[in-house]
Amino acid sequence: MTLVDVDYWQVAIRCLAAGEVTLLGLWGEPGRVHMAVFDHSVVVLSLDCPNGHYPSVGALHAPAIRLERAARDLFGLDPVGLPDTRPWLEHGANPTAYPFLPVEGEGLHQIPVGPVHAGIIEPGHFRFTADGETVVRLEQRLGYVHKGIDHLMHGATLDQATRLAGRVSGDSTAAYAFAFARAVEAALGVEPPPRAAWLRGVMAEMERIANHLGDFGAICNDASFSLMLAHCAMLRERVLRCAVTCFGHRLMMDRIVPGGVAVDLTEDGIAGIRSLIDEIRARFPALVDLYDKTASLQDRTVGTGILSADLARRFGAGGYVGRASGRDFDARRSIGYPPYDRLHFEVPVLTEGDVNARALIRVKEIDQSLSLIEQMLNQLPVGEVRVAVEPHGPAEGLAIAEAFRGDVLVWLRFDPAGGIDRCHLRDASWFQWPLLEAAIEGNIVADFPLCNKSFNCSYSGHDL
Amino acid sequence: MLRTLLQGLRSPVTERVPYDPDIAALAANLDRVAQRKLGRSLSIREVDAGSCNGCELEIHALNNAFYDLERFGLRFVASPRHADVLMVTGPVTRNMREALERTWRATPDPKWVVAVGDCGAGCGVFADSPACVGAVAKVVPVDLVIRGCPPTPTQLLQGLLALLSAR
Ligand code: SF4
Numbered sequence: 055m056t057l058v059d060v061d062y063w064q065v066a067i068r069c070l071a072a073g074e075v076t077l078l079g080l081w082g083e084p085g086r087v088h089m090a091v092f093d094h095s096v097v098v099l100s101l102d103c104p105n106g107h108y109p110s111v112g113a114l115h116a117p118a119i120r121l122e123r124a125a126r127d128l129f130g131l132d133p134v135g136l137p138d139t140r141p142w143l144e145h146g147a148n149p150t151a152y153p154f155l156p157v158e159g160e161g162l163h164q165i166p167v168g169p170v171h172a173g174i175i176e177p178g179h180f181r182f183t184a185d186g187e188t189v190v191r192l193e194q195r196l197g198y199v200h201k202g203i204d205h206l207m208h209g210a211t212l213d214q215a216t217r218l219a220g221r222v223s224g225d226s227t228a229a230y231a232f233a234f235a236r237a238v239e240a241a242l243g244v245e246p247p248p249r250a251a252w253l254r255g256v257m258a259e260m261e262r263i264a265n266h267l268g269d270f271g272a273i274c275n276d277a278s279f280s281l282m283l284a285h286c287a288m289l290r291e292r293v294l295r296c297a298v299t300c301f302g303h304r305l306m307m308d309r310i311v312p313g314g315v316a317v318d319l320t321e322d323g324i325a326g327i328r329s330l331i332d333e334i335r336a337r338f339p340a341l342v343d344l345y346d347k348t349a350s351l352q353d354r355t356v357g358t359g360i361l362s363a364d365l366a367r368r369f370g371a372g373g374y375v376g377r378a379s380g381r382d383f384d385a386r387r388s389i390g391y392p393p394y395d396r397l398h399f400e401v402p403v404l405t406e407g408d409v410n411a412r413a414l415i416r417v418k419e420i421d422q423s424l425s426l427i428e429q430m431l432n433q434l435p436v437g438e439v440r441v442a443v444e445p446h447g448p449a450e451g452l453a454i455a456e457a458f459r460g461d462v463l464v465w466l467r468f469d470p471a472g473g474i475d476r477c478h479l480r481d482a483s484w485f486q487w488p489l490l491e492a493a494i495e496g497n498i499v500a501d502f503p504l505c506n507k508s509f510n511c512s513y514s515g516h517d518l
Numbered sequence: 519m520l521r522t523l524l525q526g527l528r529s530p531v532t533e534r535v536p537y538d539p540d541i542a543a544l545a546a547n548l549d550r551v552a553q554r555k556l557g558r559s560l561s562i563r564e565v566d567a568g569s570c571n572g573c574e575l576e577i578h579a580l581n582n583a584f585y586d587l588e589r590f591g592l593r594f595v596a597s598p599r600h601a602d603v604l605m606v607t608g609p610v611t612r613n614m615r616e617a618l619e620r621t622w623r624a625t626p627d628p629k630w631v632v633a634v635g636d637c638g639a640g641c642g643v644f645a646d647s648p649a650c651v652g653a654v655a656k657v658v659p660v661d662l663v664i665r666g667c668p669p670t671p672t673q674l675l676q677g678l679l680a681l682l683s684a685r
Pocket of ligand 1: 572635636638668
């Protein structure tokens, strides 16, 4: 963290607006606002706001708007010049009174959807303005699953905080635990044993494969091709069953901990993962082939929900959302951290930016992850998997890990007694949700589920 | 394409449901009880009232070929108006409280509520957050609690059976 003055803060805003650096996060604590930016490395700039206000980043750089609205709701920090002053995470006593943006025009009608949706998914509200079948505007309203995680972190013990970090977005629990553990280790100067770093990698890649498989099936299902979902869900189940035998939990919750990992991988476990890899390699290519050759499916996914490369870059879109729109960024390589700095892998990038491209990035990444796991199993170091961690303060740490949907940023500071003073966890969804609003424009309402699934943003990870 | 598709159908890529004595016993039992109490089917509406989405992943898994929930006459429906059972996850957040209450009111009687997960049961790691109201039972009457973080699909099946037997 670098404490800066208002002038420096404003220089940073101008650099962001000019596209010279990328915004990685913006969050608050009482009396202070922080932003993380990425140039060639990650820098955290912190600004004291003794009077409770600071120059808005969102005024010149739109990706910061929702983050600033959230920080104001949570910590009362007022961004001066913020163009949208409505609350965001805080819904207040009368949640239905939210002022949606006005729309005017002949023949336009509105379709409100949510927060409770038709499927087994998380809650959020989507307000479509349509001209006939065509969406002219989507406005999202989120925050329904806001659980107060920033506040719960304040004063938590390291154990409590570790469990909490693993429950910010359940589908990315391993990635969150990975980022959190590394932030703690960065703060305390702890080095986890080499074997632990490699096992973390195995878990993170298994999580990525499980989610990508599920998403690929679900995207096809939303194009009414349910056969694919049936096949992919079965492969996904195989991954989770392998996870529970190897690591003791289907989603691998609470397995990555500060100082290392909570469970070692046995020889039987290694054999189990190897046969899982074989099975996916035997079955998945035929499904991809089926996808490629099913014209009715391609008809739905190709050219649908296009996200422009320019928007993806400006918003620093992580994960498949960014990489399907030409943004060549993957924290595993662009920032680099163990064990990935010792492994060979490619970061697939496409430029079409449509549903099809987002689906195909996942397909290619499954392949890369299988190879990564193989490399890790082949070269798995021997030895301890966990070292003791003695929290002490004040100490501050930051880490980024690549979850299946994009980079997760964790920043934290210990208090003098060794508890967590402040911890903020930023999901990739923060920068992807607004892009979904852009991508759906001009598409038909019926294609929204498909576009939405191809983004698969986290509600919980965003709502905190 | 047709060849691949037909191949998939003829000798299914989806394996036969692996024999799991626990699930088999559950299946037989659930089938009997469900038929006696509710005729042929039981419709479930899932409501995420604040979950981290981990519970949703496992509820979803009930639909995969391994668990194949519909074998038992249990199925997920899109509207609370079609539901017999509400499966509610998460610590109920302040922002979801009203939506949960409305969903409950929209569900016709007789209805049952299953609180899913350690969060639904008792707020889990989110206990004491000012942004959360608390366990599901603080907002709507709960008939059954299925604990776990998240509960496994097998535990979810067991829970649904328990609900049917208890009534
Ligand atoms: S019980 Fe666990 S998995 Fe379920 S919502 Fe709570 S934290 Fe997430």
